[in-house]
Amino acid sequence: MDKASWPGATARGKREREMGLENGGGNRGDRDRGDAALEAVGVWVFDLDNTLYPASCDLFSLIERRMGAFIAERFGLSPEEARRRQKRFFREHGTTLRGLMVEHAVEPDEFLAYVHAIDLAALAPDPALGRALAALPGRKLVFTNASRDHAERVMARLGVAGQFEAIHDIADAGYRPKPDPATYAGFLARHGVDPARACMLDDMACNLVPAARLGMTTAWIRGDSAWGRPTADHLPHIHHVIDDLPGWLAKRAAPEGGEE
Ligand SMILES: [Mg+2]
Numbered sequence: 001m002d003k004a005s006w007p008g009a010t011a012r013g014k015r016e017r018e019m020g021l022e023n024g025g026g027n028r029g030d031r032d033r034g035d036a037a038l039e040a041v042g043v044w045v046f047d048l049d050n051t052l053y054p055a056s057c058d059l060f061s062l063i064e065r066r067m068g069a070f071i072a073e074r075f076g077l078s079p080e081e082a083r084r085r086q087k088r089f090f091r092e093h094g095t096t097l098r099g100l101m102v103e104h105a106v107e108p109d110e111f112l113a114y115v116h117a118i119d120l121a122a123l124a125p126d127p128a129l130g131r132a133l134a135a136l137p138g139r140k141l142v143f144t145n146a147s148r149d150h151a152e153r154v155m156a157r158l159g160v161a162g163q164f165e166a167i168h169d170i171a172d173a174g175y176r177p178k179p180d181p182a183t184y185a186g187f188l189a190r191h192g193v194d195p196a197r198a199c200m201l202d203d204m205a206c207n208l209v210p211a212a213r214l215g216m217t218t219a220w221i222r223g224d225s226a227w228g229r230p231t232a233d234h235l236p237h238i239h240h241v242i243d244d245l246p247g248w249l250a251k252r253a254a255p256e257g258g259e260e
Helices: 014-018 028-032 035-039 059-075 079-093 096-104 108-115 127-135 148-158 181-191 205-213 245-250
Strands: 043-046 139-143 166-168 198-202 217-221 240-242
Touching: 059 079, 059 096, 059 108, 079 096, 096 108, 108 148, 127 245, 148 166, 166 181, 181 205, 198 205, 205 217, 240 245
Parallel strands: 043 139, 043 198, 139 166, 198 217, 217 240
Antiparallel strands: none
16 A cells, blocks of 8 residues: 555645645644644554545445445345435434444344455555554554454454554444444443543544543544545544554654664
8 A cells, every 4th residue: 555545645625725624734623732742642542444544445335335235135125225225324323234223123243244244455465554553652452333353354454453452343332333422431441541641543533523522632534535524513623634644653653663
């Protein structure tokens, strides 16, 4: 994966410039959350999909296709009807899975196994990310709305599986996806994380809001998707903006271990 393929390496939208996210270093929320806050971070909390790898890999379209197929099969719908149903679940419940569980009592593990049965060929090993994580001081955790199996497959494929202390997946979250605030409280308690010393990284700006409210430092993995980008309400909760994750992490490497 070359750096040019990371989201945000491309031209940025007018709306984003207007929002003050144009300099790549942060926004108004950075006033109190500069590098000093990052230096105090002892726990790094990473989202998985479109965070540890760039959205340009487009794994989500493969997962989305499987979601559509699951819904079409389950309810006897055409692909178009299934897609509309899926979009509605996502809109009204935060995730397709949540909609299926709440409205149709679908068994979550069956759905998760089905939708994550995708080919990871589009995902290339990322040795730069592996080096940056190895040199990053502090604990490293994965906090994902996906399943543990999917997270383990993705991390193995990227070559970073050994870099993380734990995975907190959607089952650990009681199938209540981020940004449900209760899920963050459960995450912090289970892993003994002090939010004041933690930094959360996610490509979905909305997922950073509860983290910031709990006192965590936040970093948005910039992307072009309409659902991932911050609204004006999210902006005060985004402290840093990342275009190149391995490069950004490498700047936080321990001084004695930072040489290439
Ligand atoms: Mg994500």
